[in-house]
Structure formats: structure tokens, C-alpha cells
Amino acid sequence: MGFLRLTLSKCWTSGRVARELAPRARVLLISRGLVASTPLKTSSPRVSRFPSARGSRGYSTKQGANDGRSNSPVASIITASAITVAVGVYLYKQGLEPTKMDALKVAPTSANTSKGDVTTHAISLAPVRSNDATEPSLPKVLERLDDDTVDISKLPREDAILTTAPEVPPPITRDYPVLLQVPLETTTKVTQLTSQYKYEQWTFNNTVPGPFIRARVGDIVELTLTNRDAAGNPHNIDCHAFTGPGGGAAVTTAEENETKTARFKLLYPGLYVYHCAAAPVPVHIANGMYGLMYVQPTEDLPSVDREYYVMQSEFYHEPPEVDDDGRPSDTVEFSYPNGLREEPNIVAFNGSESALTRDHPLKALVGESVRIFFGNAGPNLTSSFHVIGSHFRNVYRDGDVLSPPGRCIQSVGVPAGAATIVDLKMAVPETYTLVDHAIFRLDKGAVGFLNVSGKPRDDIYSSAQPPRPCVGCKLHA
Numbered sequence: 001m002g003f004l005r006l007t008l009s010k011c012w013t014s015g016r017v018a019r020e021l022a023p024r025a026r027v028l029l030i031s032r033g034l035v036a037s038t039p040l041k042t043s044s045p046r047v048s049r050f051p052s053a054r055g056s057r058g059y060s061t062k063q064g065a066n067d068g069r070s071n072s073p074v075a076s077i078i079t080a081s082a083i084t085v086a087v088g089v090y091l092y093k094q095g096l097e098p099t100k101m102d103a104l105k106v107a108p109t110s111a112n113t114s115k116g117d118v119t120t121h122a123i124s125l126a127p128v129r130s131n132d133a134t135e136p137s138l139p140k141v142l143e144r145l146d147d148d149t150v151d152i153s154k155l156p157r158e159d160a161i162l163t164t165a166p167e168v169p170p171p172i173t174r175d176y177p178v179l180l181q182v183p184l185e186t187t188t189k190v191t192q193l194t195s196q197y198k199y200e201q202w203t204f205n206n207t208v209p210g211p212f213i214r215a216r217v218g219d220i221v222e223l224t225l226t227n228r229d230a231a232g233n234p235h236n237i238d239c240h241a242f243t244g245p246g247g248g249a250a251v252t253t254a255e256e257n258e259t260k261t262a263r264f265k266l267l268y269p270g271l272y273v274y275h276c277a278a279a280p281v282p283v284h285i286a287n288g289m290y291g292l293m294y295v296q297p298t299e300d301l302p303s304v305d306r307e308y309y310v311m312q313s314e315f316y317h318e319p320p321e322v323d324d325d326g327r328p329s330d331t332v333e334f335s336y337p338n339g340l341r342e343e344p345n346i347v348a349f350n351g352s353e354s355a356l357t358r359d360h361p362l363k364a365l366v367g368e369s370v371r372i373f374f375g376n377a378g379p380n381l382t383s384s385f386h387v388i389g390s391h392f393r394n395v396y397r398d399g400d401v402l403s404p405p406g407r408c409i410q411s412v413g414v415p416a417g418a419a420t421i422v423d424l425k426m427a428v429p430e431t432y433t434l435v436d437h438a439i440f441r442l443d444k445g446a447v448g449f450l451n452v453s454g455k456p457r458d459d460i461y462s463s464a465q466p467p468r469p470c471v472g473c474k475l476h477a
């Protein structure tokens with residue numbers, strides 16, 4: 001840069017550049033200190049293409065009698081080059097100071113284009129990692145769980161408290177592992193799936209979703225699965241909290257009226273989906289065979305005033321058959337083609353269209369904190385879980401209870417076969433609405449209510465106009 005500045009300055013004072021620079025470019029160069037502020041002369045020295053002992057590099061300057069413009073092509077090339085360099089230097093200084101360049105790290109990356117595999121350079125916007133960043137490690141107690149062997153005969157036995165949605169078992173307060181006994185039964189039952197149609201669901205413990213199971217990391221779950229399905233279908237358990245073949249499915253498949261028992265050590269805390277994985281697996285899940293297991297960490301999440309269990313899922317059915325009286329049947333049956341196309345007829349919270357609206361809306365008081373254990377059984381769709389009119393103060397994404405939670409979040413994506421935990425603080429009274437914010441699904445049933453009562457908070461939410469009833473709207477009670 002110093003050499004460039006010196007060269008340009010010499011060119012300027014010698015008059016080579018001055019005649020060729022447009023006034024605007026000259027102002028730029030002067031303002032950036034690249035040339036001296038010598039005023040332009042009306043009769044400038046011109047460049048001679050003839051060698052002279054007085055000129056530098058074989059060129060001399062002579063006072064011309066013409067209009068001061070050089071007709072020499074060599075001189076034009078030189079001056080054009082000087083202007084190009086000077087303007088380039090100016091633009092560099094103006095827009096891309098070295099500090100700004102540092103913020104835009106250039107990293108090689110591969111890009112597949114229609115012309116084939118091409119290696120390109122793209123500007124990475126990813127934050128630069130600090131050198132002293134360290135990866136978080138699992139707590140010591142977890143690191144040992146899969147190494148230490150347990151004498152199961154010495155563990156105290158305990159019956160798991162199983163609850164039906166939307167209820168959640170109370171927090172576990174013990175600080176030691178137990179042999180936790182979890183009895184499950186498979187059944188079938190006809191449910192009022194929508195206001196229009198009934199549907200035969202396949203269940204765990206006669207509910208859809210199946211019971212909420214609460215355990216503690218380090219516990220040994222002793223699962224007993226009894227098949228009470230009179231239709232003769234085999235059933236089993238694939239629990240995402242279990243470690244081993246099939247998540248337990250390999251050793252729990254029970255035929256009709258058969259009971260299978262197996263034990264599983266809980267190595268990892270978190271919120272996990274369980275489901276039946278008997279063939280054909282999609283049919284068993286689509287018909288209602290799923291639930292949630294919460295494996296508490298050694299230190300549970302901060303306590304809240306209320307905890308609820310909500311699980312989203314889809315149902316796929318054929319059109320109703322026509323009965324003998326010529327009317328369409330009020331019962332519909334499972335549709336494999338619709339499931340295969342991933343086009344559900346019903347998207348529901350807690351197993352039916354009315355489960356969280358007319359039947360069992362969630363409840364809370366103004367000022368209370370509410371925790372929702374939210375699972376998505378699928379079997380196909382990803383949920384965009386959202387509560388209209390509120391925020392998730394904490395989001396334990398993907399059911400991860402070891403990492404710091406996300407804060408102040410509007411919607412959370414929950415893929416099929418996954419779960420999340422969200423905390424809300426109910427600031428004002430109203431009927432809050434649980435939805436999948438893939439919002440057409442509200443017309444397929446993905447609506448739930450959280451009724452919050454208490455004293456209004458005009459400092460947070462107020463209007464001089466009365467609220468207008470929302471006739472026919474499914475989002476508001």
C-alpha cells in the first residue's frame with residue numbers, strides 16, 4: 001500500500017494522472033489521501049512518448065500548445081491503469097476494511113450443481129468457535145450407568161403410577177433406583193373419533209394415547225405386556241427409552257392372551273415415545289398404540305404448578321360404508337392407502353377430535369406455571385406445536401432435560417416419534433388454544449383448549465372494545 005500511495009502521488013505531481021482523472025475520481029483520491037491536493041491546471045503538462053533524459057522511465061513532460069489532452073495510446077493505458085488501481089484501493093478502503101473481512105470467513109465448500117460436482121468458495125455466516133470452547137459432558141452418574149452392573153435382586157420394587165392423558169403422575173422424589181413395575185395390556189375399543197364417526201382403536205390399557213409412565217434414570221423397568229386383543233393380532237413395546245434390540249420389541253411380542261415380561265435399565269433421562277412395533281408397524285401405530293415415558297434426570301426439572309400430557313397423532317380412514325338402510329355408516333375403518341400417501345383424515349390431540357376440547361380441556365389459574373409433556377406419535381406428520389396467545393418460557397427440545405432449555409419460544413417442531421417439554425406462565429385469563437400451526441390441520445381436529453381463569457390483567461391485555469364472539473371458529477371456545 002505504501003508503494004502504491006507513493007507511486008500515485010508521484011504520478012499526480014508530475015501531471016500524468018491529473019489530466020486524465022475525472023473530477024469526481026480526483027476528489028475521491030484526495031479525500032483518501034492517495035494524492036496531493038494540487039489544483040488542476042487549465043494547461044496541463046502532457047505525456048510525450050519520446051524518451052527524454054528529464055523524464056522518468058524514459059518519458060518526459062512538455063508544455064503543450066494544444067488542448068492539454070494526450071493523443072498517446074500508451075499514456076492512456078498508463079493513466080487508465082492508475083485510475084483503476086486508485087478507485088479499487090478506494091473501494092477496498094471504503095467497504096471492506098480488514099476488520100470487516102475478518103467477520104466473513106471464507107471457507108471451502110462443495111456444491112452440487114447441474115454442471116456436476118463443483119468445489120466453490122462460499123461465505124460462511126456461522127459464528128467462529130472460540131478456541132477455549134469445550135464440549136459438555138454427560139454427568140458422571142450417567143457415564144457410569146451403562147458400565148456398572150446392578151444386582152436387580154437387591155433393588156426395592158415399586159409399582160409405577162400410570163395415568164391417562166392429560167394427567168401426569170406426580171414427580172418422583174426418591175434419590176435411588178428401583179425395580180419399577182409397569183403392567184400394560186393391549187385392547188381394542190370403539191371410540192367416537194369425531195363428532196361424525198366412530199373408529200376401532202388399538203390401545204395400551206384401553207386408552208389412546210397409552211398411559212403416561214414416569215420413571216427415574218437408573219431405574220430398572222420391569223415391563224409386563226399382556227395381549228387382550230380378541231382380534232388375534234400380536235403386539236409388543238418399542239420404547240425409545242430402552243436400550244437394546246427393537247427398543248424392547250424383540251422380547252415383548254405377545255400373542256393373544258399371552259403375557260411377556262422383560263427388564264430394561266434406563267440409561268438416559270428425557271421424554272420418550274413408546275409404541276407397538278408388531279408387524280405391520282404403521283398399522284399398529286396408526287390405530288393408536290403409543291404413549292410417553294418420562295425418565296426423570298437425577299435432579300428433576302424445576303417444579304411447576306401443573307403438568308399435563310398431550311400427544312398428537314393422525315388417523316387414516318376409508319369413507320363410511322353404506323348400511324342396509326341406505327344410510328352411511330357412523331363407523332369408519334382404517335385406510336392403508338391414505339396412510340401410505342400420508343394424507344390423514346384426522347389429526348388429533350389425545351386420541352380424538354374432542355379429547356382436549358369438550359371432554360378434557362386443560363385448566364389453570366392466572367399466575368400459575370404449566371408444563372406440557374408433548375409427544376408426536378405420527379405416524380407421518382411433523383407437528384408445529386403452538387399455544388395461541390401464550391409463549392413457551394422454557395422448551396426442552398426433543399425431550400432433552402440435560403441441556404439448558406430454549407427460552408421465550410412461539411412454536412416448536414416435533415417430528416413423528418419424538419417429544420418435547422414446554423413450560424408456560426399463564427399471565428391473563430382466557431381460553432388458550434393448542435394447535436399444530438400447520439394450520440389447515442385444525443380442520444382435521446388438531447385443536448385443544450387450556451382454560452385459564454382468574455383476575456384480568458388490564459396492564460398486559462386491554463381494549464375499550466368488548467371481545468367479539470368468534471362464531472363458527474374452531475380456535476376459540
Ligand SMILES: [Cu+2]
Pocket residue numbers: 202234235236276277278284289
Ligand atoms: Cu400392536
